[in-house]
Amino acid sequence: MTTTEHSDHIEHDEHGAAHGDAGAHKPNSFYIQVAAALAVITAVEVGLYYLDIGKLFMPALLILMVVKFVTVVSVFMHLKFDHKLFSYLFYSGLFLAVGVYIAALMTFRFFDGG
Amino acid sequence: MSEATLVEVSAADDHSGQDHGAHMVTSTGLSNNKLAMWLFLGSECLLFGGLISTYMLYRGRHTGSPGPAQLWDIPLTSVSSFVLLMSSLTMVLAVSAAQQRDDRLTCLWLTVTALLGSTFVGAQVYEFTSFYHEGVGFTTSLFSSSFFTLTGFHGIHVTVGIIMLMSLVGIISRSKIPGDKAEVVELIGLYWHFVDIIWIVIFTLVYLIPA
Numbered sequence: 050m051t052t053t054e055h056s057d058h059i060e061h062d063e064h065g066a067a068h069g070d071a072g073a074h075k076p077n078s079f080y081i082q083v084a085a086a087l088a089v090i091t092a093v094e095v096g097l098y099y100l101d102i103g104k105l106f107m108p109a110l111l112i113l114m115v116v117k118f119v120t121v122v123s124v125f126m127h128l129k130f131d132h133k134l135f136s137y138l139f140y141s142g143l144f145l146a147v148g149v150y151i152a153a154l155m156t157f158r159f160f161d162g163g
Numbered sequence: 164m165s166e167a168t169l170v171e172v173s174a175a176d177d178h179s180g181q182d183h184g185a186h187m188v189t190s191t192g193l194s195n196n197k198l199a200m201w202l203f204l205g206s207e208c209l210l211f212g213g214l215i216s217t218y219m220l221y222r223g224r225h226t227g228s229p230g231p232a233q234l235w236d237i238p239l240t241s242v243s244s245f246v247l248l249m250s251s252l253t254m255v256l257a258v259s260a261a262q263q264r265d266d267r268l269t270c271l272w273l274t275v276t277a278l279l280g281s282t283f284v285g286a287q288v289y290e291f292t293s294f295y296h297e298g299v300g301f302t303t304s305l306f307s308s309s310f311f312t313l314t315g316f317h318g319i320h321v322t323v324g325i326i327m328l329m330s331l332v333g334i335i336s337r338s339k340i341p342g343d344k345a346e347v348v349e350l351i352g353l354y355w356h357f358v359d360i361i362w363i364v365i366f367t368l369v370y371l372i373p374a
Contacts, residue, residue, distance in 0.1 A: 077256055084252035091248060095241045098371050107372060114367040118360050125255045126356045132193055135201045142205020146212030154216055 075124075083124050090117055200350045204357045211361050214313040215368060222369075224305035229297055231306070235370055236290065243286035244366045247321075250279035251359045258352045264342025270332045273348070276355065277328040280321050287318045310369070317365060320358050327351050 094113050097106060123129035128136050189195055222231060257272035291311070294300075301311045331351055335344050 074259070074262060077259060080252060080255045080259070084249065087248055088245060091241070091245055094367065094371060095237065098237060110367050110371055114363060117363045121251060121356055121360050121363065125251050125359075126353055134191065134193060135197065138198065138201040139205045139208075142202075142208040146208040149209070150212045150216040154219060157220055 080125070083120065087117055087120060194346060196346060196350060197353075200353050204353065207357060207361075211313075211316070211364075214309075214316055215364065218309040218313045218369060221305040221309040225307065226304070228303050228307070229299055231310075231369075232373065234294055234297065234299060236293070237370065239286060239290065240366065240370050243283050244362060246279050246286075247283045247359055247362050250276045250283070251356050253279060254352045254355045258345075258349050261342060261345040261348035264345070266335050266338065266341050269348060270335055273328050273332050273335075277325045277332075280325045280328070280355075284318055284321050284325070287314065287321075291315075313365065313369070317358070317361055320361070324351070324355050324358055327354070 090113050094110060097109055097113075102109065122139070128139065191198065225231075253272050253276040257269050257276060260268035260272055291314075294307075299307045301308055328351065331344065331347060334347075338344060
């Protein structure tokens, strides 16, 4: 490795560390595998829509939705590999939204169908 | 990287107002731009949370007009969901290429992402048009108002994302320093993935779970 190439690597590493994305560099094949898994989950979701699995239908769909959501946020958005502060910022907004709107819907007696 | 290119990078850091902030030392040690983007996305959760909740509340209010069971075209929506999901893959490949300072590949993946996003928006326009022809407009019922507002807001977000992607392709094409827009690509990538995860929720709660 030449001196200039070495400097380039140091510069790039420092740049990455400053952005909190250390360890975020994954091979493209990894992302393709994750996308394939997400596509399979989507196919399962659509399959469940046409199948009659009774009371398991809604919990199964909600679990698959959460799995897809967390996978995209963690892997594609690099939150799993990034600085924890980014996770705190995003998930605090998300949980605040979920909490506030579940409370709001309950005041409308949403779960009683009223 | 050659000696000359390193000099160019240093010169760009010294004189480019736009990208100078990305290399500045901050109190957190993190990019302020990236912090702001995550904060923005956290606040967007509240916006879409409100719209989704409103739809959940009013989705049964469609007396005398077609409801979800009569309107939904699940095969079409499934395909458009798959297209948007794959656009997240091409976006992450664009971010990866940008971090490796491969501008040509970055522009290619950004363009593919924009095309997949345009396909999704096209499917949404087709869906809206077919609903209108079946007599369901924005003010037909509480169900239709909340549905069009929710999916319309999402569609606007996708459209804004497409505009940002194509603008970025133009900016990178004119840039003479390889990889100097890597952080911008990453920030727009975060926005694009957010649009995708919102659709993951809408697809399940609005389309797949019956009222």
